[in-house]
Amino acid sequence: QVIEKAHTMHPNDVELNTVKGSLLSFFGRFEEAIEILQSTLGYAEDKSEVYYNIGLTYQTNSKFREAISAYKNAIEQNINHESALYELAYCLDVLGELEDSVEYYKQFIDRDPYSSYAWYNLGIVYNKLERYEEAIKAYDFALVIDDTFSSAYFNMGNSYMNLEKYPEALEAYKSTLSNEGPSAETNCCIGTAYEKLEQYELAIKYYRKASK
Numbered sequence: 001q002v003i004e005k006a007h008t009m010h011p012n013d014v015e016l017n018t019v020k021g022s023l024l025s026f027f028g029r030f031e032e033a034i035e036i037l038q039s040t041l042g043y044a045e046d047k048s049e050v051y052y053n054i055g056l057t058y059q060t061n062s063k064f065r066e067a068i069s070a071y072k073n074a075i076e077q078n079i080n081h082e083s084a085l086y087e088l089a090y091c092l093d094v095l096g097e098l099e100d101s102v103e104y105y106k107q108f109i110d111r112d113p114y115s116s117y118a119w120y121n122l123g124i125v126y127n128k129l130e131r132y133e134e135a136i137k138a139y140d141f142a143l144v145i146d147d148t149f150s151s152a153y154f155n156m157g158n159s160y161m162n163l164e165k166y167p168e169a170l171e172a173y174k175s176t177l178s179n180e181g182p183s184a185e186t187n188c189c190i191g192t193a194y195e196k197l198e199q200y201e202l203a204i205k206y207y208r209k210a211s212k
Contacts, residue, residue: 036056051070071084085117119141123159169193191209
């Protein structure tokens, strides 16, 4: 009711319409939510965010094909829309179309080779396809562009673990810590790497840090 009242005074307010669309989605009124979000495209300054929210609404309703289309539109508007790139990979994974997404990300990289997010998401796709060496190369490109990209370091560590290259995984996880700060998950992964290297005292040290 509050949003409706505000909406009558500011019918072209993008944020109000976005909130209204989200509320309609929560109520399961997906078609109305999509309609109100699409109505903002004509005057929204950041169309990528509108398309992203449309994608989320479709995804919530398990309409992954439509969500993919919306996320691609968001990326067309803003190639560095990290969330849209990530959700796109998720939806393609759900539909079993990860191989197709490799070519999709490569096309965007050809257009903008300095998009760290595009390289990062390509790495995620390769990792899900168990193409770990290629995943590491993609993460490495992301890190050349942005050497503070903590998530790229972390996922690179996971790929090295899958290849049983534990010293390299350890280095990647420690780079995650130095750029992101301490977290239970990263400390646990460092502990696991040390355990695989049979350095048990160090493994225990980091498991304790994780539990603390």
